[in-house]
Amino acid sequence: MSFRPTCHPVQGTDQRSPLNVIVDGTAMVARAGDTILSFLLRERGALRKTEFGDGSRLRAGFCAMGACQDCWVSLSDGRRVRACSTLVEQGMHFVTGLDNGAH
Amino acid sequence: MAHTETRPLCVAIVGAGPAGLRAASTLVKAGLRPILINEAPEPGGQIYRRPPKALLLFRSAKDLYGADSHRASALDSAFDDMKERIDYRPSTSVWNATRRNDGRVRLHLCDASGEVDTLDCDKVVLATGAMDRIVPLPGWTEPGVWSLGGAQVMLKAQAQFVGRNPVFAGSGPLLYLVAWQYMKAGATPAAVIDASTFSAKLRAVPAMLARSAVAFRGLRMAVALRRRGILVLEGCHAERIDTTPTGFLVSWAGEQGSGDISGDAVAIGHGLKPEQQLAELLGCRLHFDPGAGQWLVETDRDGRASVPGVYLAGDMAMIRGAHAAETAGELSALAVLADAGLAPAYDGVRRIRLRRSMKRQDLFRKGLEAAFPFPSNRIENLPDETTVCRCEGVTAGDLRKAVAHWQPADVNRLKAMTRCGMGRCQSRLCGETAAALLAAGSGRDRSEVGFVRSQIPVKPLPIPARERETQR
Numbered sequence: 001m002s003f004r005p006t007c008h009p010v011q012g013t014d015q016r017s018p019l020n021v022i023v024d025g026t027a028m029v030a031r032a033g034d035t036i037l038s039f040l041l042r043e044r045g046a047l048r049k050t051e052f053g054d055g056s057r058l059r060a061g062f063c064a065m066g067a068c069q070d071c072w073v074s075l076s077d078g079r080r081v082r083a084c085s086t087l088v089e090q091g092m093h094f095v096t097g098l099d100n101g102a103h
Numbered sequence: 104m105a106h107t108e109t110r111p112l113c114v115a116i117v118g119a120g121p122a123g124l125r126a127a128s129t130l131v132k133a134g135l136r137p138i139l140i141n142e143a144p145e146p147g148g149q150i151y152r153r154p155p156k157a158l159l160l161f162r163s164a165k166d167l168y169g170a171d172s173h174r175a176s177a178l179d180s181a182f183d184d185m186k187e188r189i190d191y192r193p194s195t196s197v198w199n200a201t202r203r204n205d206g207r208v209r210l211h212l213c214d215a216s217g218e219v220d221t222l223d224c225d226k227v228v229l230a231t232g233a234m235d236r237i238v239p240l241p242g243w244t245e246p247g248v249w250s251l252g253g254a255q256v257m258l259k260a261q262a263q264f265v266g267r268n269p270v271f272a273g274s275g276p277l278l279y280l281v282a283w284q285y286m287k288a289g290a291t292p293a294a295v296i297d298a299s300t301f302s303a304k305l306r307a308v309p310a311m312l313a314r315s316a317v318a319f320r321g322l323r324m325a326v327a328l329r330r331r332g333i334l335v336l337e338g339c340h341a342e343r344i345d346t347t348p349t350g351f352l353v354s355w356a357g358e359q360g361s362g363d364i365s366g367d368a369v370a371i372g373h374g375l376k377p378e379q380q381l382a383e384l385l386g387c388r389l390h391f392d393p394g395a396g397q398w399l400v401e402t403d404r405d406g407r408a409s410v411p412g413v414y415l416a417g418d419m420a421m422i423r424g425a426h427a428a429e430t431a432g433e434l435s436a437l438a439v440l441a442d443a444g445l446a447p448a449y450d451g452v453r454r455i456r457l458r459r460s461m462k463r464q465d466l467f468r469k470g471l472e473a474a475f476p477f478p479s480n481r482i483e484n485l486p487d488e489t490t491v492c493r494c495e496g497v498t499a500g501d502l503r504k505a506v507a508h509w510q511p512a513d514v515n516r517l518k519a520m521t522r523c524g525m526g527r528c529q530s531r532l533c534g535e536t537a538a539a540l541l542a543a544g545s546g547r548d549r550s551e552v553g554f555v556r557s558q559i560p561v562k563p564l565p566i567p568a569r570e571r572e573t574q575r
Contacts, residue, residue, distance in 0.1 A: 064250070
């Protein structure tokens with residue numbers, strides 16, 4: 001399986017209260033204060049497949065400040081949100097269409 | 104024109120970074136109640152970005168903002184002091200701005216829940232900041248490749264490393280700063296690939312002495328990185344990024360020869376680029392600034408744009424950094440007050456001091472431009488397969504073919520032909536590259552091929568906003 005990058009918490013900052021969320025049907029735990037971007041990259045290493053080429057290439061955001069629009073993700077209720085500027089909330093259900101990654 | 108009506112002067116400020124916050128506090132001091140619109144949930148802008156509350160416990164202001172922590176704290180308390188005396192609208196984006204027949208400015212707002220609204224004001228201060236200026240290279244769209252600013256935001260606001268051994272590449276003050284911040288927080292940068300040459304930096308020294316403390320801080324960071332054994336390659340460019348089964352391989356070349364460096368993330372950037380879309384939509388005049396190599400919105404020395412009632416402050420007007428942004432914010436607010444006939448309450452000496460300080464900041468900016476010139480030649484020599492427009496999947500080769508075949512008159516024609524710049528980011532990342540390729544392919548100067556014009560909405564709106572609008 002090919003390399004998927006991962007975000008790593010700075011030491012000592014992972015003791016935050018848990019938030020129960022669902023990613024593509026699977027229950028997972030995010031941490032209070034996580035943006036959707038940090039959470040999904042830590043757990044999945046990517047956000048979505050690109051619309052171009054054979055669909056094998058992935059995207060994972062770029063600017064992290066709401067400018068590049070590369071990190072829009074879908075929620076199961078039909079909303080699309082910018083992952084870098086949206087905090088994870090208890091009970092969110094993300095639809096990424098990705099497999100569960102390399103790790 | 105003096106403000107003579109009985110209704111109080113309505114001033115809106117777009118952006119709550121150092122420029123917007125200083126503009127607001129200056130207006131509050133003069134007895135006004137400005138409207139402060141902030142796209143982010145917390146004030147501070149990108150540079151002094153506050154982490155979400157759940158993360159605040161873990162890292163001190165010193166951890167987050169380093170040598171600038173006192174400025175961050177001062178702005179923080181300025182905000183807390185004026186919070187009750189301003190109309191503060193957090194998590195609200197301005198997606199359009201128009202000028203009304205009566206001379207007022209209408210801002211079109213969208214809040215976090217997708218609710219849209221309009222706001223009419225007498226004067227508007229645009230302090231919308233900047234984003235990374237990007238030179239693409241093969242592989243830059245892969246997951247794990249970030250803008251330098253993005254890598255910094257992830258660390259500062261999310262306490263996350265984008266990788267344990269990231270490669271940092273590009274130029275400008277942010278390059279060494281972000282690498283150093285990663286090192287201080289416990290990561291081990293794989294390398295810093297600095298496009299700027301030692302001799303370019305040396306030439307810039309006289310101008311940089313205008314703000315020697317800041318210049319030396321940058322120098323100290325480079326020394327600290329080297330001392331930790333981190334590879335610093337001056338006068339070299341990242342040429343391409345390949346993904347391997349275990350990470351990235353970044354190929355580099357330049358004054359130090361050539362080679363490959365492996366890392367588990369990459370962050371790239373060549374300085375900053377103003378977020379000037381709203382000024383453009385209001386009809387403000389732009390000009391090509393040869394020093395910056397960028398199209399900038401024209402202003403006078405106090406921040407007045409060419410359209411009456413529109414003022415600019417901070418990096419959105421010209422990239423001068425956070426200190427200058429505070430000065431510019433205050434100057435623009437003084438200009439607002441003067442133009443509304445409210446100036447007598449104001450200290451003219453203060454304005455003179457601020458203008459003098461801006462002159463020094465400008466000298467420093469020129470030094471930075473000399474030390475970190477934008478590598479236009481890198482764009483001209485990009486391999487054809489390089490993705491230029493990541494939203495629409497347009498490559499350098501696609502653009503070159505279109506330029507040769509259709510000979511577009513300006514970059515907006517090139518956009519229409521190729522869809523480059525037509526995607527969700529609205530050419531924020533690719534517009535400059537497309538213009539440089541057009542200029543190179545048609546033997547013209549960047550100033551002759553124009554800039555990609557902004558369209559509304561300046562950022563995508565959530566679907567509920569559009570639905571509610573059509574129901575009206």
